[in-house]
Amino acid sequence: MKKNFSxxxxxxxxxxxxxxxxxxxxxxxxxxxxxxxxxxxTSLIEKRDNLFGSYGTDGDKLIxxxxxxxxxxxxxxxxxxxxxxxxxxxxxxxxALRYDLTIPFARFxxxxxxxxxFPFKRYEVGSVFRADRPQKGRFRQFTQCDADIIGSNSLWLxxxxxxxxxxxxxxFGLNDLTIKINNRKILEGVFESFSSNLDFSNxxxxxxxxxxxxxxxxxxxxxxxxxxxxxxxxxxNLFELNGSFLEKKEFLLSKFKINSNLEKGLxxxxxxxxxxxxETIKQNIEIDFSLARGLDYYTGTIFELVxxxxxxxxxGGGRYDQLTEKFDLKDLSGVGISFGLDRxxxxxxxxxxxxxxxxxxxxxxxxxxGDQEADVAQSYIIKLRDFSVxxxxxxxxxxxxxxxxxxxxxxxxxxxxxxxxxxxxxKMLVKNMSTGEQQVLTFKExxxxx
Amino acid sequence: MKKNFSxxxxxxxxxxxxxxxxxxxxxxxxxxxxxxxxxxxTSLIEKRDNLFGSYGTDGDKLIxxxxxxxxxxxxxxxxxxxxxxxxxxxxxxxxALRYDLTIPFARFxxxxxxxxxFPFKRYEVGSVFRADRPQKGRFRQFTQCDADIIGSNSLWLxxxxxxxxxxxxxxFGLNDLTIKINNRKILEGVFESFSSNLDFSNxxxxxxxxxxxxxxxxxxxxxxxxxxxxxxxxxxNLFELNGSFLEKKEFLLSKFKINSNLEKGLxxxxxxxxxxxxETIKQNIEIDFSLARGLDYYTGTIFELVxxxxxxxxxGGGRYDQLTEKFDLKDLSGVGISFGLDRxxxxxxxxxxxxxxxxxxxxxxxxxxGDQEADVAQSYIIKLRDFSVxxxxxxxxxxxxxxxxxxxxxxxxxxxxxxxxxxxxxKMLVKNMSTGEQQVLTFKExxxxx
Numbered sequence: 071m072k073k074n075f076s077x078x079x080x081x082x083x084x085x086x087x088x089x090x091x092x093x094x095x096x097x098x099x100x101x102x103x104x105x106x107x108x109x110x111x112t113s114l115i116e117k118r119d120n121l122f123g124s125y126g127t128d129g130d131k132l133i134x135x136x137x138x139x140x141x142x143x144x145x146x147x148x149x150x151x152x153x154x155x156x157x158x159x160x161x162x163x164x165x166a167l168r169y170d171l172t173i174p175f176a177r178f179x180x181x182x183x184x185x186x187x188f189p190f191k192r193y194e195v196g197s198v199f200r201a202d203r204p205q206k207g208r209f210r211q212f213t214q215c216d217a218d219i220i221g222s223n224s225l226w227l228x229x230x231x232x233x234x235x236x237x238x239x240x241x242f243g244l245n246d247l248t249i250k251i252n253n254r255k256i257l258e259g260v261f262e263s264f265s266s267n268l269d270f271s272n273x274x275x276x277x278x279x280x281x282x283x284x285x286x287x288x289x290x291x292x293x294x295x296x297x298x299x300x301x302x303x304x305x306x307n308l309f310e311l312n313g314s315f316l317e318k319k320e321f322l323l324s325k326f327k328i329n330s331n332l333e334k335g336l337x338x339x340x341x342x343x344x345x346x347x348x349e350t351i352k353q354n355i356e357i358d359f360s361l362a363r364g365l366d367y368y369t370g371t372i373f374e375l376v377x378x379x380x381x382x383x384x385x386g387g388g389r390y391d392q393l394t395e396k397f398d399l400k401d402l403s404g405v406g407i408s409f410g411l412d413r414x415x416x417x418x419x420x421x422x423x424x425x426x427x428x429x430x431x432x433x434x435x436x437x438x439x440g441d442q443e444a445d446v447a448q449s450y451i452i453k454l455r456d457f458s459v460x461x462x463x464x465x466x467x468x469x470x471x472x473x474x475x476x477x478x479x480x481x482x483x484x485x486x487x488x489x490x491x492x493x494x495x496x497k498m499l500v501k502n503m504s505t506g507e508q509q510v511l512t513f514k515e516x517x518x519x520x
Numbered sequence: 521m522k523k524n525f526s527x528x529x530x531x532x533x534x535x536x537x538x539x540x541x542x543x544x545x546x547x548x549x550x551x552x553x554x555x556x557x558x559x560x561x562t563s564l565i566e567k568r569d570n571l572f573g574s575y576g577t578d579g580d581k582l583i584x585x586x587x588x589x590x591x592x593x594x595x596x597x598x599x600x601x602x603x604x605x606x607x608x609x610x611x612x613x614x615x616a617l618r619y620d621l622t623i624p625f626a627r628f629x630x631x632x633x634x635x636x637x638f639p640f641k642r643y644e645v646g647s648v649f650r651a652d653r654p655q656k657g658r659f660r661q662f663t664q665c666d667a668d669i670i671g672s673n674s675l676w677l678x679x680x681x682x683x684x685x686x687x688x689x690x691x692f693g694l695n696d697l698t699i700k701i702n703n704r705k706i707l708e709g710v711f712e713s714f715s716s717n718l719d720f721s722n723x724x725x726x727x728x729x730x731x732x733x734x735x736x737x738x739x740x741x742x743x744x745x746x747x748x749x750x751x752x753x754x755x756x757n758l759f760e761l762n763g764s765f766l767e768k769k770e771f772l773l774s775k776f777k778i779n780s781n782l783e784k785g786l787x788x789x790x791x792x793x794x795x796x797x798x799e800t801i802k803q804n805i806e807i808d809f810s811l812a813r814g815l816d817y818y819t820g821t822i823f824e825l826v827x828x829x830x831x832x833x834x835x836g837g838g839r840y841d842q843l844t845e846k847f848d849l850k851d852l853s854g855v856g857i858s859f860g861l862d863r864x865x866x867x868x869x870x871x872x873x874x875x876x877x878x879x880x881x882x883x884x885x886x887x888x889x890g891d892q893e894a895d896v897a898q899s900y901i902i903k904l905r906d907f908s909v910x911x912x913x914x915x916x917x918x919x920x921x922x923x924x925x926x927x928x929x930x931x932x933x934x935x936x937x938x939x940x941x942x943x944x945x946x947k948m949l950v951k952n953m954s955t956g957e958q959q960v961l962t963f964k965e966x967x968x969x970x
């Protein structure tokens with residue numbers, strides 16, 4: 071059997087895939103910039119402690135940990151008989167691969183606060199890593215495109231991000247996607263209305279499984295954690311409700327005793343739904359009280375971009391009030407959105423929305439008739455490249471058939487032949503590979519055709 | 521004391537740094553493409569076994585290893601009393617961060633050989649990781665820009681790469697850099713002329729330290745490994761020789777007994793020095809018999825790009841005949857070059873060669889006079905962005921002074937004010953931040969000035 075040297079869920083990309091990814095990234099960056107976001111880049115590796123505890127208990131398990139360099143056992147006093155793998159990792163790993171771009175952003179802010187002009191709008195496009203089970207559109211190494219604003223709790227920023235999502239997606243040519251909105255304060259208010267053995271963080275983690283296990287699965291998990299059936303019926307009704315924000319708000323107000331979190335959350339959502347300019351938004355916007363998002367750090371508005379053609383979200387984000395506290399920086403509210411590049415690529419492929427003329431075809435392949443001829447060819451090639459075209463010499467003097475086959479597969483626009491005769495006349499035979507037409511030209515004549 | 525949450529040697533980049541890096545990368549990519557190279561991307565993580573053994577014993581120590589996911593101790597039967605850290609890592613780590621882009625390229629070739637049109641020219645720009653001691657221009661996470669051709673042993677490819685290095689560096693505006701060339705076969709021939717306790721791989725590893733510890737340091741290391749003083753005197757003379765390739769070749773032929781490796785190496789170098797078009801090359805080219813390169817996989821020509829303004833190399837590469845054998849693919853010779861982006865950035869900074877107009881200034885900042893006014897501003901902002909300009913609303917209704925200070929620091933070209941009065945008249949006050957000039961305009965008038 072052939073040995074597999076590649077890791078599952080760790081993707082390589084071929085040239086076509088790269089070109090498509092670069093096409094998407096260039097649109098995303100252009101939009102980010104037009105909204106006033108500035109690029110930064112954070113390191114791919116973080117201190118282990120920066121990451122653990124930020125993504126919930128489920129998230130912690132998915133963090134890739136890096137062992138210390140050098141003789142890490144030398145300084146340690148480990149009781150190996152009684153240690154489990156978690157404790158061992160904690161002792162011998164001091165670094166980890168970043169799990170998202172948000173925590174590294176918070177660290178960046180804390181480290182560079184003196185140089186930053188707040189409110190600070192940054193974007194970053196980069197790889198993140200999660201030791202999850204690989205599935206279609208879900209890799210272990212994947213690319214996020216994040217835009218965040220930190221240093222203001224203005225709800226205008228939520229509106230800005232909704233406009234940004236809409237603007238990016240519409241520019242891709244995608245239609246009929248849905249931007250789902252909810253607010254963690256509402257979830258917290260609902261959670262406070264019920265009695266259970268859970269804390270709010272785990273309530274959200276269970277809710278976040280709704281997509282995968284459905285409400286009945288979620289219901290079972292809640293029941294084993296002390297929820298009562300009546301409360302869960304009410305929750306189910308709340309989640310299954312159709313209608314506008316105002317209708318859903320009405321239901322919430324009529325069925326739940328209002329508490330401070332419910333009130334704050336509804337006020338925030340009201341502002342957003344009131345101020346957002348529905349006429350300029352091209353995709354759908356929907357309030358979804360069941361939207362929870364898995365990450366621990368959200369405290370207000372949360373977003374998710376979904377489509378019926380694709381399971382899982384294409385983008386997600388939200389408001390966080392305490393993100394930088396972990397890095398000793400308080401009172402800095404922020405809000406952000408993260409696009410999943412790999413899933414967007416799949417969706418655009420599925421929807422045939424990539425331009426057909428994305429290619430990497432070379433302009434000129436010079437055939438190799440031997441060292442003397444190649445010498446002449448090489449001198450022309452060097453000059454040609456100054457005219458912003460791509461050109462190369464076939465490296466080996468092999469049968470011309472083989473060289474032509476290579477040039478054809480390579481998508482060469484022109485094949486240039488300089489044999490003994492052409493060399494004597496200081497000319498070259500230029501074959502147009504799409505028409506088959508052949509011409510004998512001087513180098514100057516060739517340049518004039520460019 | 522303030523806690524440091526960042527890792528040493530793992531760099532973040534601010535906006536200016538990103539813009540500068542993107543400027544260099546865009547030139548490098550343009551040149552790679554004009555030479556006919558196609559982009560691919562390999563995963564950042566490799567199977568541990570793919571990496572170990574490829575970079576010499578010194579290199580292995582610098583590889584970052586990732587512990588297995590889940591309860592990795594569960595299935596293992598480890599005698600912890602007698603295990604050392606190397607053996608433990610081998611047991612509990614199955615993945616590692618890539619150390620260069622060359623081994624991942626070889627794996628990519630082996631995995632995708634059926635789809636590849638050989639000879640295959642690929643480029644890749646990406647992060648690599650080495651647990652080295654951080655120094656100026658030497659990070660633990662750094663970016664390499666690699667161009668390789670695999671599937672031909674033609675020496676025209678070496679010439680192509682020398683032209684490529686020259687072309688990239690000259691496009692940057694750099695002058696008087698030196699492309700050093702040597703050939704591993706010559707080193708092997710020289711090595712075979714001497715008797716010692718070393719193998720050839722370790723001979724190269726010691727030679728590679730020449731930059732850091734000088735010939736006397738290297739001499740000591742060789743002496744402790746069984747070399748005799750006479751041989752080392754000869755080696756010293758060979759290395760210290762000045763002159764052209766022909767002069768150095770003459771010395772080699774007169775002082776060493778010719779063996780098969782020496783002969784092959786000299787033939788290869790002769791072809792290159794004979795065929796390369798010195799008149800079109802803008803930088804210096806120099807034969808340097810002391811050049812060794814640290815990596816294990818080189819078998820023929822080796823290159824390095826150096827400058828007197830900077831210690832360490834700016835680019836390096838060479839010919840490898842067995843690179844893909846590790847991945848069960850034989851008889852595939854290749855040659856490549858790798859530019860170190862971080863060092864090139866430092867050198868261009870030092871040489872003041874970055875364009876001064878690299879900025880990320882925003883075109884329009886709309887001040888915030890309250891929700892009603894912001895509502896109007898937001899509607900203009902959305903429309904403005906369709907005209908390929910960047911625009912944003914200051915998110916909070918705070919003192920105008922504070923907002924102006926933000927806009928100034930942000931490098932805003934225009935500040936737009938829509939207060940109660942402007943709102944009534946459907947106009948806006950537009951301040952040109954470089955001239956200080958203020959105009960009251962309708963939105964249409966503003967658009968017409970763009």
